[in-house]
Amino acid sequence: MAKPASSFTLSEMLLNGNTSFIQKVLGKRNTFEKNSSLAVSPLFNATHVYVKPEYFDQFTDSFIATFGGTKSEQGVYQVTPTPSQTMSQFVLSPVGTLSVFGFKTPVPYPFGSESIGYLVKDFDRAVQFARSNGAEIIVAPFTDLAGRDAVIRWPGGFTSQLYWIETIPDFEPLQTIPESRVYVSPEAVNSFVKKFVNFTQGKVVSDHPRAAGIEIGRPNEFYRRIRIESNFGKMTVFVTDGHLPFPYGRETTGFEVQNLNETLDKAQKAGAKILVNPVQTEARESAMVQFPGEYIAEIHARLK
Structure with missing residues:
Protein backbone atom coordinates (compact mmCIF):
# COMPACT_ATOMS: atom_id res chain seq x y z
CA MET A 1 0.00 0.00 0.00
CA ASP A 170 23.02 18.27 5.78
CA PHE A 171 24.56 16.94 2.57
CA GLU A 172 28.16 16.72 1.49
CA PRO A 173 29.08 19.60 -0.87
CA LEU A 174 28.87 19.00 -4.59
CA GLN A 175 32.11 18.61 -6.51
CA THR A 176 30.48 20.33 -9.50
CA ILE A 177 27.17 22.11 -9.99
CA PRO A 178 24.87 20.63 -12.66
CA GLU A 179 23.20 22.86 -15.24
CA SER A 180 19.57 22.95 -16.30
CA ARG A 181 19.35 22.77 -20.09
CA VAL A 182 16.42 24.75 -21.45
CA TYR A 183 15.39 24.98 -25.11
CA VAL A 184 13.44 28.15 -25.92
CA SER A 185 12.10 29.76 -29.09
CA PRO A 186 13.45 33.10 -30.36
CA GLU A 187 10.05 34.66 -29.64
CA ALA A 188 10.08 33.70 -25.96
CA VAL A 189 13.74 33.85 -24.99
CA ASN A 190 14.12 37.52 -24.06
CA SER A 191 11.03 37.47 -21.87
CA PHE A 192 12.08 34.22 -20.23
CA VAL A 193 15.64 35.30 -19.48
CA LYS A 194 14.63 38.69 -18.10
CA LYS A 195 11.95 37.26 -15.81
CA PHE A 196 13.88 34.19 -14.68
CA VAL A 197 17.02 36.20 -13.89
CA ASN A 198 14.95 38.69 -11.90
CA PHE A 199 13.28 35.87 -9.97
CA THR A 200 16.55 34.10 -9.17
CA GLN A 201 18.46 37.34 -8.54
CA GLY A 202 21.11 35.85 -10.76
CA LYS A 203 23.04 37.10 -13.76
CA VAL A 204 23.65 36.33 -17.41
CA VAL A 205 27.28 35.22 -17.53
CA SER A 206 27.36 34.88 -21.32
CA ASP A 207 25.10 35.53 -24.30
CA HIS A 208 26.68 34.10 -27.43
CA PRO A 209 24.77 34.96 -30.63
CA ARG A 210 26.88 32.63 -32.79
CA ALA A 211 27.57 29.53 -30.74
CA ALA A 212 28.69 26.45 -32.65
CA GLY A 213 25.68 24.58 -34.02
CA ILE A 214 27.35 21.23 -33.42
CA GLU A 215 26.36 21.72 -29.76
CA ILE A 216 22.75 21.10 -30.82
CA GLY A 217 23.49 18.55 -33.54
CA ARG A 218 23.65 21.04 -36.41
CA PRO A 219 27.28 21.38 -37.53
CA ASN A 220 28.29 24.20 -39.84
CA GLU A 221 25.52 26.38 -38.40
CA PHE A 222 25.25 28.84 -35.53
CA TYR A 223 22.69 29.48 -32.81
CA ARG A 224 22.24 31.72 -29.76
CA ARG A 225 23.33 30.30 -26.38
CA ILE A 226 22.82 32.00 -23.01
CA ARG A 227 24.32 30.93 -19.69
CA ILE A 228 22.77 32.02 -16.38
CA GLU A 229 24.08 31.57 -12.84
CA SER A 230 22.42 32.23 -9.48
CA ASN A 231 21.94 30.71 -6.04
CA PHE A 232 19.40 28.48 -7.81
CA GLY A 233 22.27 26.96 -9.79
CA LYS A 234 23.40 27.03 -13.40
CA MET A 235 21.31 27.14 -16.56
CA THR A 236 22.12 27.01 -20.26
CA VAL A 237 19.45 28.38 -22.59
CA PHE A 238 19.42 27.13 -26.18
CA VAL A 239 17.59 29.43 -28.58
CA THR A 240 16.45 27.35 -31.55
CA ASP A 241 13.82 26.99 -34.24
CA GLY A 242 12.93 23.55 -32.93
CA HIS A 243 14.56 21.70 -35.84
CA LEU A 244 16.59 19.48 -33.54
CA PRO A 245 17.95 16.01 -34.29
CA PHE A 246 17.54 13.40 -31.55
CA PRO A 247 18.48 13.51 -28.69
CA TYR A 248 18.87 17.29 -28.44
CA GLY A 249 16.10 18.84 -26.37
CA ARG A 250 15.39 15.54 -24.62
CA GLU A 251 18.08 16.14 -22.01
CA THR A 252 17.13 18.43 -19.13
CA THR A 253 20.35 18.40 -17.10
CA GLY A 254 24.05 18.58 -17.87
CA PHE A 255 26.48 17.03 -15.38
CA GLU A 256 30.06 18.28 -15.09
CA VAL A 257 32.85 15.77 -14.47
CA GLN A 258 36.63 15.98 -14.20
CA ASN A 259 37.43 13.44 -16.92
CA LEU A 260 34.85 12.87 -19.63
CA ASN A 261 36.38 9.78 -21.22
CA GLU A 262 36.73 7.98 -17.90
CA THR A 263 33.12 8.84 -17.02
CA LEU A 264 31.80 7.61 -20.36
CA ASP A 265 33.72 4.37 -19.92
CA LYS A 266 32.09 3.86 -16.52
CA ALA A 267 28.68 4.70 -17.99
CA GLN A 268 29.00 2.12 -20.75
CA LYS A 269 30.15 -0.56 -18.32
CA ALA A 270 27.07 0.27 -16.22
CA GLY A 271 24.68 -0.25 -19.13
CA ALA A 272 24.38 3.27 -20.52
CA LYS A 273 24.55 4.09 -24.24
CA ILE A 274 26.58 6.89 -25.80
CA LEU A 275 24.12 8.70 -28.06
CA VAL A 276 26.48 11.51 -29.10
CA ASN A 277 30.23 11.03 -29.01
CA PRO A 278 32.37 13.70 -27.32
CA VAL A 279 32.43 17.08 -29.06
CA GLN A 280 34.79 19.94 -28.21
CA THR A 281 33.59 23.54 -28.45
CA GLU A 282 35.10 26.56 -26.75
CA ALA A 283 36.07 25.59 -23.18
CA ARG A 284 34.23 22.28 -22.83
CA GLU A 285 33.99 18.76 -24.16
CA SER A 286 30.56 17.14 -23.98
CA ALA A 287 28.64 13.99 -24.87
CA MET A 288 25.06 12.71 -24.67
CA VAL A 289 24.28 9.53 -22.74
CA GLN A 290 21.13 7.42 -22.33
CA PHE A 291 20.90 5.48 -19.08
CA PRO A 292 18.76 2.38 -18.50
CA GLY A 293 15.14 3.51 -18.36
CA GLU A 294 15.73 5.87 -21.31
CA TYR A 295 16.85 8.84 -19.18
CA ILE A 296 19.05 11.11 -21.32
CA ALA A 297 21.72 13.38 -19.88
CA GLU A 298 24.46 15.62 -21.16
CA ILE A 299 27.87 15.06 -19.56
CA HIS A 300 30.71 17.53 -19.94
CA ALA A 301 34.18 18.40 -18.73
CA ARG A 302 36.11 21.64 -18.91
CA LEU A 303 38.99 21.72 -21.33
CA LYS A 304 42.29 22.51 -19.68
Missing part, protein backbone atom coordinates in the same frame (compact mmCIF):
# COMPACT_ATOMS: atom_id res chain seq x y z
CA ALA A 2 1.24 3.46 -0.81
CA LYS A 3 2.28 5.70 2.04
CA PRO A 4 -0.11 8.65 2.33
CA ALA A 5 0.10 12.33 1.52
CA SER A 6 3.75 12.89 0.73
CA SER A 7 5.23 15.39 -1.70
CA PHE A 8 7.46 14.69 -4.68
CA THR A 9 10.50 16.22 -3.01
CA LEU A 10 13.68 14.68 -1.71
CA SER A 11 12.52 15.73 1.77
CA GLU A 12 9.70 13.20 1.74
CA MET A 13 11.99 10.44 0.63
CA LEU A 14 14.28 11.33 3.52
CA LEU A 15 11.45 11.38 6.03
CA ASN A 16 10.10 8.06 4.81
CA GLY A 17 13.54 6.44 4.66
CA ASN A 18 15.31 4.37 7.28
CA THR A 19 16.35 5.95 10.59
CA SER A 20 20.08 5.39 10.24
CA PHE A 21 20.14 7.13 6.85
CA ILE A 22 18.13 10.08 8.19
CA GLN A 23 20.49 10.49 11.13
CA LYS A 24 23.40 10.70 8.71
CA VAL A 25 21.94 13.40 6.47
CA LEU A 26 19.57 15.54 8.51
CA GLY A 27 20.98 18.72 9.93
CA LYS A 28 19.70 21.36 12.29
CA ARG A 29 16.35 23.13 11.93
CA ASN A 30 16.25 25.77 9.23
CA THR A 31 16.39 29.35 10.53
CA PHE A 32 17.16 31.21 7.29
CA GLU A 33 16.79 34.96 7.27
CA LYS A 34 15.15 36.70 4.34
CA ASN A 35 17.49 38.23 1.81
CA SER A 36 17.46 39.08 -1.86
CA SER A 37 17.76 35.43 -2.93
CA LEU A 38 15.03 32.93 -2.17
CA ALA A 39 17.24 29.96 -3.02
CA VAL A 40 18.78 27.74 -0.36
CA SER A 41 21.62 26.24 -2.41
CA PRO A 42 22.26 24.42 -5.70
CA LEU A 43 23.01 21.42 -3.48
CA PHE A 44 19.27 21.00 -2.93
CA ASN A 45 18.20 21.38 -6.55
CA ALA A 46 16.90 17.91 -7.39
CA THR A 47 16.75 16.82 -11.01
CA HIS A 48 13.47 14.96 -11.52
CA VAL A 49 13.78 11.64 -13.33
CA TYR A 50 10.78 9.56 -14.39
CA VAL A 51 11.44 5.94 -15.38
CA LYS A 52 9.29 2.84 -15.75
CA PRO A 53 9.21 0.75 -12.55
CA GLU A 54 10.89 -2.21 -14.22
CA TYR A 55 13.95 -0.04 -15.01
CA PHE A 56 14.06 1.78 -11.68
CA ASP A 57 16.90 -0.12 -9.99
CA GLN A 58 18.85 -0.45 -13.23
CA PHE A 59 18.78 3.31 -13.65
CA THR A 60 19.83 4.26 -10.12
CA ASP A 61 22.56 1.61 -10.05
CA SER A 62 23.88 2.76 -13.42
CA PHE A 63 23.89 6.42 -12.42
CA ILE A 64 25.81 5.75 -9.21
CA ALA A 65 28.27 3.45 -10.99
CA THR A 66 28.92 6.30 -13.43
CA PHE A 67 29.20 9.27 -11.06
CA GLY A 68 29.49 7.80 -7.57
CA GLY A 69 27.20 8.58 -4.67
CA THR A 70 24.56 6.98 -2.49
CA LYS A 71 20.80 6.49 -2.57
CA SER A 72 18.02 6.52 -0.01
CA GLU A 73 15.78 3.63 0.92
CA GLN A 74 13.26 2.99 -1.85
CA GLY A 75 9.54 3.19 -1.14
CA VAL A 76 6.12 3.60 -2.71
CA TYR A 77 4.43 6.93 -2.04
CA GLN A 78 1.70 9.28 -3.08
CA VAL A 79 3.65 12.33 -4.26
CA THR A 80 0.93 14.36 -5.97
CA PRO A 81 -2.11 16.24 -4.61
CA THR A 82 -4.40 13.77 -6.38
CA PRO A 83 -4.32 9.98 -5.94
CA SER A 84 -1.31 8.17 -7.41
CA GLN A 85 1.36 5.68 -6.46
CA THR A 86 5.01 5.83 -7.41
CA MET A 87 8.25 4.19 -6.48
CA SER A 88 10.46 6.98 -5.14
CA GLN A 89 14.09 7.32 -4.23
CA PHE A 90 16.68 10.03 -4.28
CA VAL A 91 20.28 9.78 -5.37
CA LEU A 92 23.06 11.91 -3.88
CA SER A 93 26.04 12.14 -6.19
CA PRO A 94 29.07 14.44 -6.36
CA VAL A 95 27.65 15.94 -9.59
CA GLY A 96 24.08 16.57 -8.43
CA THR A 97 21.00 15.28 -6.65
CA LEU A 98 18.23 13.28 -8.33
CA SER A 99 14.64 12.60 -7.29
CA VAL A 100 13.68 9.42 -9.15
CA PHE A 101 10.09 8.27 -9.76
CA GLY A 102 8.65 5.08 -11.17
CA PHE A 103 4.87 5.46 -11.30
CA LYS A 104 2.81 2.34 -10.74
CA THR A 105 -0.34 4.29 -11.67
CA PRO A 106 -0.91 6.77 -14.49
CA VAL A 107 1.00 10.00 -13.84
CA PRO A 108 -1.40 12.84 -12.96
CA TYR A 109 -1.08 15.89 -15.20
CA PRO A 110 1.14 17.93 -15.32
CA PHE A 111 3.62 15.90 -13.27
CA GLY A 112 6.51 14.67 -15.34
CA SER A 113 6.82 17.97 -17.20
CA GLU A 114 8.91 19.56 -14.44
CA SER A 115 12.63 18.99 -14.84
CA ILE A 116 13.91 20.14 -11.45
CA GLY A 117 12.84 20.97 -7.91
CA TYR A 118 14.12 24.17 -6.25
CA LEU A 119 14.24 24.38 -2.45
CA VAL A 120 13.25 27.87 -1.30
CA LYS A 121 13.59 29.69 2.02
CA ASP A 122 10.15 31.32 2.03
CA PHE A 123 7.54 29.36 0.09
CA ASP A 124 4.72 31.92 -0.08
CA ARG A 125 7.12 34.68 -1.03
CA ALA A 126 8.73 32.48 -3.71
CA VAL A 127 5.39 31.59 -5.32
CA GLN A 128 4.27 35.21 -5.23
CA PHE A 129 7.58 36.44 -6.66
CA ALA A 130 7.50 33.84 -9.43
CA ARG A 131 3.96 34.88 -10.35
CA SER A 132 4.90 38.58 -10.35
CA ASN A 133 7.76 37.73 -12.73
CA GLY A 134 5.48 36.08 -15.27
CA ALA A 135 5.46 32.44 -14.17
CA GLU A 136 2.24 30.41 -14.33
CA ILE A 137 1.34 28.43 -11.22
CA ILE A 138 0.27 25.23 -12.97
CA VAL A 139 -0.01 23.18 -9.77
CA ALA A 140 -1.32 25.35 -6.94
CA PRO A 141 0.46 25.07 -3.60
CA PHE A 142 -0.29 21.95 -1.60
CA THR A 143 0.84 20.78 1.82
CA ASP A 144 2.48 17.48 2.66
CA LEU A 145 3.97 15.86 5.73
CA ALA A 146 7.32 17.62 5.35
CA GLY A 147 6.43 20.99 3.84
CA ARG A 148 4.82 22.63 0.84
CA ASP A 149 5.05 22.32 -2.96
CA ALA A 150 3.97 23.98 -6.20
CA VAL A 151 4.81 23.60 -9.89
CA ILE A 152 5.46 26.66 -12.04
CA ARG A 153 5.97 27.25 -15.77
CA TRP A 154 7.94 30.13 -17.27
CA PRO A 155 7.49 31.91 -20.62
CA GLY A 156 8.95 29.57 -23.21
CA GLY A 157 7.87 26.45 -21.35
CA PHE A 158 10.54 25.75 -18.70
CA THR A 159 8.74 24.01 -15.83
CA SER A 160 10.03 23.51 -12.30
CA GLN A 161 8.93 22.63 -8.80
CA LEU A 162 9.23 25.00 -5.84
CA TYR A 163 9.31 23.36 -2.43
CA TRP A 164 9.86 24.23 1.20
CA ILE A 165 10.72 21.96 4.13
CA GLU A 166 11.12 22.69 7.82
CA THR A 167 14.27 20.65 8.32
CA ILE A 168 17.16 21.03 5.87
CA PRO A 169 19.31 17.96 5.08
